Amino acid sequence: MGNRLSFLAQLALTLLVAAFLIVPAILSMLAGVTANYFRGIRSGLTLQWVMQVWELYADTIVRSFAVALITLAVTLIVGVPAAYALHVRGDRLARAVEEIITLPLAIPGLAIALALLLAYGGLSDFRRSSLFIVAGHVVFTLPFMVRSVIAVFALIDVKTLDESASSLGASAWRRFRDVIVPNAVPGILAGSLMVVTLSLGEFNLTWMLHTPLTKTLPVGLADSYASMRLEVASAYTLVFFVMIIPLLVAMQIFADRAGRQVALR
Amino acid sequence: MTHRLFVRLSLLPLAVVVVAFFLLPMLQLIITGASGDLGLSAYAAILFEPRYRATLINTVLLAAATTVATLVIATVSGLFLQRHRFFGRAILVAMLTFPLAFPGVVVGFMIILLAGRQGLIGDVTLLLLGEKLVFAYSIAGLFLGYLYFSIPRVILTIMAAVEKLDRSLEEAARALGARPWAIHRDVILPALAPAIVASGAIVFATAMGAFGTAFTLATNIDVLPMLIYTEFTLSANIAMAAALSVGLGLVAWAILALARSFSGNTIAAAG
Numbered sequence: 001m002g003n004r005l006s007f008l009a010q011l012a013l014t015l016l017v018a019a020f021l022i023v024p025a026i027l028s029m030l031a032g033v034t035a036n037y038f039r040g041i042r043s044g045l046t047l048q049w050v051m052q053v054w055e056l057y058a059d060t061i062v063r064s065f066a067v068a069l070i071t072l073a074v075t076l077i078v079g080v081p082a083a084y085a086l087h088v089r090g091d092r093l094a095r096a097v098e099e100i101i102t103l104p105l106a107i108p109g110l111a112i113a114l115a116l117l118l119a120y121g122g123l124s125d126f127r128r129s130s131l132f133i134v135a136g137h138v139v140f141t142l143p144f145m146v147r148s149v150i151a152v153f154a155l156i157d158v159k160t161l162d163e164s165a166s167s168l169g170a171s172a173w174r175r176f177r178d179v180i181v182p183n184a185v186p187g188i189l190a191g192s193l194m195v196v197t198l199s200l201g202e203f204n205l206t207w208m209l210h211t212p213l214t215k216t217l218p219v220g221l222a223d224s225y226a227s228m229r230l231e232v233a234s235a236y237t238l239v240f241f242v243m244i245i246p247l248l249v250a251m252q253i254f255a256d257r258a259g260r261q262v263a264l265r
Numbered sequence: 266m267t268h269r270l271f272v273r274l275s276l277l278p279l280a281v282v283v284v285a286f287f288l289l290p291m292l293q294l295i296i297t298g299a300s301g302d303l304g305l306s307a308y309a310a311i312l313f314e315p316r317y318r319a320t321l322i323n324t325v326l327l328a329a330a331t332t333v334a335t336l337v338i339a340t341v342s343g344l345f346l347q348r349h350r351f352f353g354r355a356i357l358v359a360m361l362t363f364p365l366a367f368p369g370v371v372v373g374f375m376i377i378l379l380a381g382r383q384g385l386i387g388d389v390t391l392l393l394l395g396e397k398l399v400f401a402y403s404i405a406g407l408f409l410g411y412l413y414f415s416i417p418r419v420i421l422t423i424m425a426a427v428e429k430l431d432r433s434l435e436e437a438a439r440a441l442g443a444r445p446w447a448i449h450r451d452v453i454l455p456a457l458a459p460a461i462v463a464s465g466a467i468v469f470a471t472a473m474g475a476f477g478t479a480f481t482l483a484t485n486i487d488v489l490p491m492l493i494y495t496e497f498t499l500s501a502n503i504a505m506a507a508a509l510s511v512g513l514g515l516v517a518w519a520i521l522a523l524a525r526s527f528s529g530n531t532i533a534a535a536g
Contacts, residue, residue: 003445006445007349010341010342010344010345011345013338013341013342013345014341014342014345014346014357014361015357017338017342017361017416018357018360018361020379020412020413021360021361021363021364021413021416021417022360022363023379023385024375024376024378024379024385025363025364025375027378027379027385028374028375028378031378037383038383074282077278078278078279078282079279081274081275081276081278081279082275082276082278082279084272084275085272085273085275085276086276088272089272097276097279100283100287100288101279101283101287103287103518104287106470106514106517106518106521106522107291107474107514107517107518108473108474108475108476108490108510108513108514108517109474109476110474110476110490110493110494110510110513111291111294111474111493111510111511111513111514112287112290112291114294114493114497114506114507114510115287115290115291115293115294115510116286116290118290118293118294118297118503118507119289119290119293120290135286136286138282138286139282139283139286139287142279142282142283146279166268172267172268172270172271173271176271176275197366198366201366201367201368201371202368203368203369203370203476203477203480204369204474204475204476204477204490207476207477207480208494208497218368218370218371218477221368221370221371221374222370222477222480222481225370225373225374225377225481226481226483230383233374234378237371237374240371244366247366248363248365248366
């Protein structure tokens with residue numbers, strides 16, 4: 001009897017929390033396609049708000065994708081070799097470096113953005129370009145790429161692979177390209193999904209780093225929440241959901257598969 | 266090219282990026298914090314100037330309340346979801362983790378839809394009580410927003426920790442005659458402590474530094490990130506904004522470092 005009651009109480013709490021999280025998201029999706037939110041769904045469904053979002057904010061959507069892809073390219077070029085080197089060394093220096101590159105996760109984005117502004121705000125060409133935002137995103141997302149690749153290296157025996165390739169006469173670069181990177185693919189993919197998802201949604205840094213000509217999607221969202229009617233803000237949020245959900249699903253599938261692989265070992 | 270040289274070269278791009286876009290700017294931030302009218306004592310002003318101190322206390326209290334509430338809710342729900350199999354469980358888990366990738370601004374908008382002027386809670390209370398309850402733009406709204414982005418993160422961590430629990434310990438306790446409540450208190454919770462401490466630290470540090478949610482809910486909520494923002498943009502008090510940022514960064518980092526020394530690994534993703 002007591003057990004049953006406790007089960008129901010826990011279920012009720014969990015359902016309440018789920019409702020708290022999901023109801024507003026559903027409200028916002030509905031509001032984005034409702035003709036008049038104040039009058040509710042009976043006022044009819046429409047795509048006019050989504051169209052209006054496209055007219056007003058298409059540039060922010062395109063820019064967000066561009067920033068995310070450039071950020072991804074940089075984190076790949078910088079992060080994958082670094083993960084390899086840090087794993088191979090595995091000494092105190094490597095641990096210290098890992099510690100330092102993880103710091104941006106502990107320090108609030110606002111502080112990092114201020115630091116970047118103080119250091120580079122004077123270089124006006126750089127300050128005015130979207131690359132300024134990329135710099136912030138790279139600092140913030142790099143640890144995820146490096147850690148996710150290192151995690152894969154920890155599962156496979158990189159040293160043996162490396163040594164056997166070396167005994168066959170492969171140069172360091174060829175070993176890295178033909179042996180190390182192909183083996184690190186699961187970590188690289190997981191890291192890439194994380195980097196793109198985080199970059200697309202990044203606001204704390206971006207709000208400080210953007211200029212009126214380099215607005216990204218989350219910056220535009222904040223803009224629309226402050227100044228647009230609820231339906232337009234909701235439609236814009238809906239566009240963001242549509243962009244982000246496939247990435248989340250991919251990440252989930254990936255995590256499940258990785259979990260199974262680990263379980264098999 | 267020797268192997269050692271190749272390994273060193275592999276670290277070069279990382280060194281350049283981290284030094285140029287993180288370490289040097291942070292150094293500049295620390296120096297700027299001490300370069301205003303107050304000099305080095307700008308850092309002391311965070312604690313002793315009444316306005317800054319009040320904001321700091323507000324922020325710490327709000328972050329602490331968020332941490333406690335999130336941990337209680339997520340531990341109960343996480344244990345429940347991992348221990349029971351029932352129809353719709355997978356969907357429930359998906360619903361609870363869906364908001365994981367929402368930026369702070371979107372979370373703020375979710376709270377507006379719940380508790381804002383055209384919000385659901387207002388509509389319901391108008392219908393039931395004849396009065397429209399609107400609290401999105403107050404400290405209660407901010408608290409709800411912080412809960413919104415903290416709960417999904419912590420539930421996942423707790424569920425993973427529950428999965429790794431050694432069930433034979435609980436069976437032993439049960440065989441020795443312990444009641445369910447005693448088993449929870451003496452066996453399950455102590456075993457979950459590292460996960461709880463780690464995720465609590467992440468929630469606290471994230472809540473201290475969260476900017477997007479406070480920004481969207483705007484109005485006159487005095488929390489540290491909003492103070493930094495207004496000092497920087499409206500008052501153009503760049504030195505004080507830098508000093509406050511350094512202080513905020515130090516607190517967030519220290520909390521995470523402390524928790525990690527207690528429980529192993531913590532990794533945060535700012536909201």
